[in-house]
Amino acid sequence: MAADNVAVPASEINPVGAQAEREQRKAGLEPAGPAGAFDWMAALRSAGQAAFLAGVLAFFFIGMSTDIAPGGLVLSYRWLGLVYAIALVFFGRLLLEAFIFHAAPASARAIAAVVFILVVIGMMAYGVPGSRQANRILVGAVLGALVVAVLYVVARWRSGARTAARTKRVEAAPRFAWLARAATIVLLLVAAVLPFLITTFFPAQQRQYIDLAILIMTYVMLGWGLNIVVGLAGLLDLGYVAFYAVGAYSFALLSTHFDFIGFWVALPLAGMLAAMWGLILGFPVLRLRGDYLAIVTLAFGEIIRIVLLNWYQFTNGPNGISGIPKPTFFGLEFVRGSGGFADFFGIEYSTIHRFMYLYYIILILALVTNFVTMRLRRLPIGRAWEALREDEIACRSLGINTTNTKLTAFAIGAMFGGFAGSFFATRQGFVSPESFTFIESAIILAIVVLGGMGSQIGVVIASVVMIGGIEMLRNLDFLQEIFPGVDPVQYRMLIFGLAMVAIMVWKPRGLITTREPSAVLKEKKKIGADLVAQGEGH
Amino acid sequence: MSEAAMSEPVAGAGPRWDVDPILTVEHLTMRFGGLVAVNDLSFNVGRGDITALIGPNGAGKTTVFNCVTGFYKPTEGRIAMRHGGGQQEATVQAVTAGGHRYQAANDGAVFLLERMPDFEISKKAKVARTFQNIRLFGGMTVLENLLVAQHNPLMIASGFTLAGIFGLPGYRKAQRESIDKAVYWMEQVKLIERADDPAGDLPYGAQRRLEIARAMCTDPKLLCLDEPAAGLNPRESAELNQLLKFIRDTHGTSVLLIEHDMGVVMEISDHVVVLDYGVKISDGDAGFVKADPKVIAAYLGVDDEEIEERPEVAAIAAEALEAAAPAAEAAVAPPAGAPDDLTRIKGIGPVNARKLGEHGVTTFAQIAAWTAADIAAAEAYLEFDGRIAREDWVGQARGLAAAAGKGDVK
Numbered sequence: 001m002a003a004d005n006v007a008v009p010a011s012e013i014n015p016v017g018a019q020a021e022r023e024q025r026k027a028g029l030e031p032a033g034p035a036g037a038f039d040w041m042a043a044l045r046s047a048g049q050a051a052f053l054a055g056v057l058a059f060f061f062i063g064m065s066t067d068i069a070p071g072g073l074v075l076s077y078r079w080l081g082l083v084y085a086i087a088l089v090f091f092g093r094l095l096l097e098a099f100i101f102h103a104a105p106a107s108a109r110a111i112a113a114v115v116f117i118l119v120v121i122g123m124m125a126y127g128v129p130g131s132r133q134a135n136r137i138l139v140g141a142v143l144g145a146l147v148v149a150v151l152y153v154v155a156r157w158r159s160g161a162r163t164a165a166r167t168k169r170v171e172a173a174p175r176f177a178w179l180a181r182a183a184t185i186v187l188l189l190v191a192a193v194l195p196f197l198i199t200t201f202f203p204a205q206q207r208q209y210i211d212l213a214i215l216i217m218t219y220v221m222l223g224w225g226l227n228i229v230v231g232l233a234g235l236l237d238l239g240y241v242a243f244y245a246v247g248a249y250s251f252a253l254l255s256t257h258f259d260f261i262g263f264w265v266a267l268p269l270a271g272m273l274a275a276m277w278g279l280i281l282g283f284p285v286l287r288l289r290g291d292y293l294a295i296v297t298l299a300f301g302e303i304i305r306i307v308l309l310n311w312y313q314f315t316n317g318p319n320g321i322s323g324i325p326k327p328t329f330f331g332l333e334f335v336r337g338s339g340g341f342a343d344f345f346g347i348e349y350s351t352i353h354r355f356m357y358l359y360y361i362i363l364i365l366a367l368v369t370n371f372v373t374m375r376l377r378r379l380p381i382g383r384a385w386e387a388l389r390e391d392e393i394a395c396r397s398l399g400i401n402t403t404n405t406k407l408t409a410f411a412i413g414a415m416f417g418g419f420a421g422s423f424f425a426t427r428q429g430f431v432s433p434e435s436f437t438f439i440e441s442a443i444i445l446a447i448v449v450l451g452g453m454g455s456q457i458g459v460v461i462a463s464v465v466m467i468g469g470i471e472m473l474r475n476l477d478f479l480q481e482i483f484p485g486v487d488p489v490q491y492r493m494l495i496f497g498l499a500m501v502a503i504m505v506w507k508p509r510g511l512i513t514t515r516e517p518s519a520v521l522k523e524k525k526k527i528g529a530d531l532v533a534q535g536e537g538h
Numbered sequence: 539m540s541e542a543a544m545s546e547p548v549a550g551a552g553p554r555w556d557v558d559p560i561l562t563v564e565h566l567t568m569r570f571g572g573l574v575a576v577n578d579l580s581f582n583v584g585r586g587d588i589t590a591l592i593g594p595n596g597a598g599k600t601t602v603f604n605c606v607t608g609f610y611k612p613t614e615g616r617i618a619m620r621h622g623g624g625q626q627e628a629t630v631q632a633v634t635a636g637g638h639r640y641q642a643a644n645d646g647a648v649f650l651l652e653r654m655p656d657f658e659i660s661k662k663a664k665v666a667r668t669f670q671n672i673r674l675f676g677g678m679t680v681l682e683n684l685l686v687a688q689h690n691p692l693m694i695a696s697g698f699t700l701a702g703i704f705g706l707p708g709y710r711k712a713q714r715e716s717i718d719k720a721v722y723w724m725e726q727v728k729l730i731e732r733a734d735d736p737a738g739d740l741p742y743g744a745q746r747r748l749e750i751a752r753a754m755c756t757d758p759k760l761l762c763l764d765e766p767a768a769g770l771n772p773r774e775s776a777e778l779n780q781l782l783k784f785i786r787d788t789h790g791t792s793v794l795l796i797e798h799d800m801g802v803v804m805e806i807s808d809h810v811v812v813l814d815y816g817v818k819i820s821d822g823d824a825g826f827v828k829a830d831p832k833v834i835a836a837y838l839g840v841d842d843e844e845i846e847e848r849p850e851v852a853a854i855a856a857e858a859l860e861a862a863a864p865a866a867e868a869a870v871a872p873p874a875g876a877p878d879d880l881t882r883i884k885g886i887g888p889v890n891a892r893k894l895g896e897h898g899v900t901t902f903a904q905i906a907a908w909t910a911a912d913i914a915a916a917e918a919y920l921e922f923d924g925r926i927a928r929e930d931w932v933g934q935a936r937g938l939a940a941a942a943g944k945g946d947v948k
Contacts, residue, residue: 372703379702380685380692383678387686390675397607397667398687398756399660408699517679519717521733525679531738532677 038104043097047090054089058082061494084123091116092147099151103159109152117144184457191363195356210355214362214427216467218420221366223447223459224373225416230445231454232373232382233409234389234535236294239281239301240444243274243414245308245436247421250274252321252431253314263327263426267419274418275411277304282410286403301441308433320432324425326354327361358427365423369416370456376412378518385409386454386518389535443467450503452510453534461511470496553822555584555809558624560760560792561606561665566615568601568816573928575601576816579615583760583809585623588786588793590803593813594836599796600670602813603764606794607667608656615652619663621759622646661690666758668749670765670796676738680729680748683737684720687755692716723751727781743774747781754785761785763795767802775799779806804828812836878902883934890920905935 063082066073091112098104098112117140124140125133190197198209222244229237250270254261261269281300285293308315315321326334332341334354341357342349376382384405387395395402425431447466451458473492507513513529559582568576576598583589591599604610606617618630622645629648633641640649640662649663659665675683685692695712696702702709724730727747732740737748746766753761766782767775783806785791797803803810803824810827812820820830827833878901880891894916899905908916913926926932 375703375705376699379696379699380689381696381699381702383682383686384689386678386682387675387689390677391673393609394669394673394675395686396609396656397660397669397673398689398752399657400686400689401657401661515677517682517734519679519681519685521681521717521721523734525734525736527677527679527736531736 038098038102038108040108043094043102046097047093050093051086051090055082055086058085087119087123091119095148095151099155100158103155113148116148117141120144120147187460195359199352199356206352207355210352210359212468212471214355214359215471216463217359217362217366218424218427219444219447219463219467220460221362221369221420221423222417222444223451223463224366224369224456225413225420226444226448227413227454227456227459228373228376228385228416229409229413230448230535232377232389233385233406234533235285235406235409236297236535237410237413238294238298238438238441238445239304240297240413240417241436241438241440242281242301242304243277243417244421244424244440245304245433246274246277246414247271247418247423248425248431248435249308249315249321249421250418251422251425252324255325256321256323262325263422267422270422271415271418274421275415278411278414279407281414282407285410286406298438298441301436301438305433305436308436315433318432318434320430320434322430324429324431326429327357327426329357358423362420362423362427365419369419372412373456381405381408383518390533446500450500450510452507452512452529454515454532455510455512458510458512465499469499553584553809555582555587555589558585559583560585560620561794562616562618562620563602563606564616564618566602566605566617567613568598568605568610569613574816576605576612576813579813579816579818581811581818581821583792583794585620585792586786586790587808588782588795588806589809589811590807591794591796591811591813592798592800592803597813598816599813600764601816603667603762603794603796606651606659607665607762608651608654608659612652617651619649619651619659619665619760620646621649621664660756660758664757664759665762666753666756666760667762668746668753668764668766670768672742672745672749674737674745674749674752677736679734679736680724680740681717681720681733683748683752684723684755685716687752688716688719690756719755723754726784727751728777743770746770746774746778750781750785754789754791758791760792760794763793763797765796765798767797767799770799772801775802778802782806878938880905882938883931884929886931893920902935902939905931906939908932908935 059082062085063078065076065078067076095112095116098109104112120143121137121140124136124143194213195210198213199206202209222240225243226237226240229235229240247270250273251261251263251266254266254269281297285296288296309318311317328334329341332344333339334341334357336349337343340349341353373382377386384395384400387398387400388402388405388409392402395405424435428435443466447459447462450466451460451462470492473495474489503511509529514526515529515532516526517524561583562580563582564580566576566579567574579598579602591602593599601610605612605615616634618633620626620630622643624645626643626646626648629641629643629646633639633648633650638650639653639658640647649659651659651663651665654663660667675686678686692712693699696709697706721730721733724733727744727750729740729744729748729751732744737745740748746769750761750763750766753763763782767778770778779802782793782795786793795803795807807824810820810822810824811818812827812830812833814836819836820827820833822830880886880894880900880902881888883902883905886894894900897919908931913932917926920926
């Protein structure tokens, strides 16, 4: 400590180099060139560079494809697609240069826009076979104009924002407070009636959509649980799926060994067991900081999975455990015939009831998680977690037992993971180690980070985008109407990856970056992300 | 509590800090590997006093602080914190012999800080501290910072979170009281207007004040401040003096501070302890320390550049070096040929190279042949505390001399 330098307040650090340029650009200042003029040469050069890069990247991704043919795979070429990709990038970049990167005069913008629209029309008219040419020209014009319109709006918005004080890091909340509250209530109402909305408006795909809603809700709950450890306490946990597995296997094993144990009895037990494992994991990682913490939690997640895989006598190994009982509604099972849920309430039996019931269970579990987390944030323990994330040494100087504080964070986070796990077991009716691989941990962590660490609503948005979005990308068949011969479903991971990169570039601290203070004296102000520490291992 | 009264011997039994110490540091030694940062240091902090710990850079002041507040475990020594009053010699003996960390007796309690983990020192022994490089919770508001400091009482009030989750009235009351206390301290440090602003957004001086307020929210009996006036302008320094006197007089909290700003030290301190090279060189009230020739010689206003302007200091050191140097010079041939560029030795700058040159040390070979006594003399002369040994000038010089191919260096 004696060797530490005097901390420079963040407000006094001036960005340098690329960062300065970016800040300048953000603030709407011209990085180069006199205002009003548009340097066509520079714009063309940068467009050329972008097109070259696109060409290199697209050479394999778009220019070639492997198709199944008799006798094995054959390589086919799509040079037209490659040319299209390069042309799109070139003229698109030109458009960006004119609208976003520089405040080009209207004439330059018009030229760039017209050229771009013509290129799109030409591509649609010439290269895409299928429907009538007139239609394709129309579609091309609409698409091109749409892109230009979006860029125009963004440019206008940016120039407007330029005049506003953009560097202000503390925002007075009142202006949007009512909006946020209203949005929360609307969201809650939608979540509460969602199964009925689905059965009413999408009767054909009700099963699929309710399943998807359940899946999203499960990840929301897991995200909220992990948010306690990562977002509040600032301890990077890469093995969260281990607690999910403990919860799921707790219920599965208890139900196979004891007949009287149903979902509602197993739920608290699974939570407790997971919390216990949270403590067990917590002990060795207490002394670790930074990357080492991440590595040990990662290893812990893998250890749990490998034990489940190899302890054949106990866990049935890779075969998993099946026949896990379904949840009952106060003892009523969701079965056809007398004594079932439908019979008791005198409604017509439908398999969808069970899925709706599952949805409501996970909704309530998730809301409980949220409620408890919000409550904990306002309690001394929650404040100690956040203080721990900000500065552990200062915490110790204030008499906070950091060991216990970290352990409670791990245990409570793990407990919610365990609840979600036992829900997973009852929903699937079957568990196996395959469901608890590292990728699950990574997805949950991505949800938390993408949503904005510590933000509850951010986790919801990120879950809907990540889990719902990737499912929705499977249903892009309608795009084939526009681009016949192209199967967009094959590109869904590419689109997803692009979206992730875009978020990393524009919102590196997640979608919701502001922190809400846990106690307010007079006026609630949101705290900008640049002041909030991220804790260990980030 | 005028300063004159403080320096008067109380009831004829020595100064007040020896009669009624809140903290006694006895034979404290702290070693980091081979480096002795604090060597057999003993001093007392009087109850209700403002005690200043001063000394040149690297004298070991912050190390003492870190030992007192539990961030370092001292290599040797005893640090006893006393609640209640008086020496409580019997309790101190009982705790030490019994292997306990602390013990309450009828008239007070004794805590052996060297045996306690850092958070317990704040929680139980009631010793709070601030940091040389400010350590606030930058992303939390001023109010939240002060509430975190009241963690332990609030934790109990919230029934270790259970009562708090259900919002029981007992916890709500405790929460209100903790906010009242935070408001009180925000008013004292003039931050009430910024209660809902993030701490990281405050200007530097305000952050220093907030850190003191945060430490005070733990209800300390002893407040340890590590350079509280660093980076403050004169007006802020004056305000800090007022605040520290207020803390001492109104709250009866004893203060132990490290400070370089002599204006602050001399004005408010009841008791000054001077460290140099990890050893105590003076101990007394401000007037006594100011007049102590050892302090003047070793510390006040003397630095690397000015040393030559202080003939008496330079003379002593030069004598010491000269006494040792002939041996070195005899062992090696007298400076042969052109002098080497001594600054190539890591740790020797142009100033020191010039100073060494004034005593005839100009080549690597000469430094390579230094004995332990020579090193000690050179360290005294250059005012380097163990740096020559630590940076292995001799070894470096040997390598450089060998590379240059001159002198038969062993």
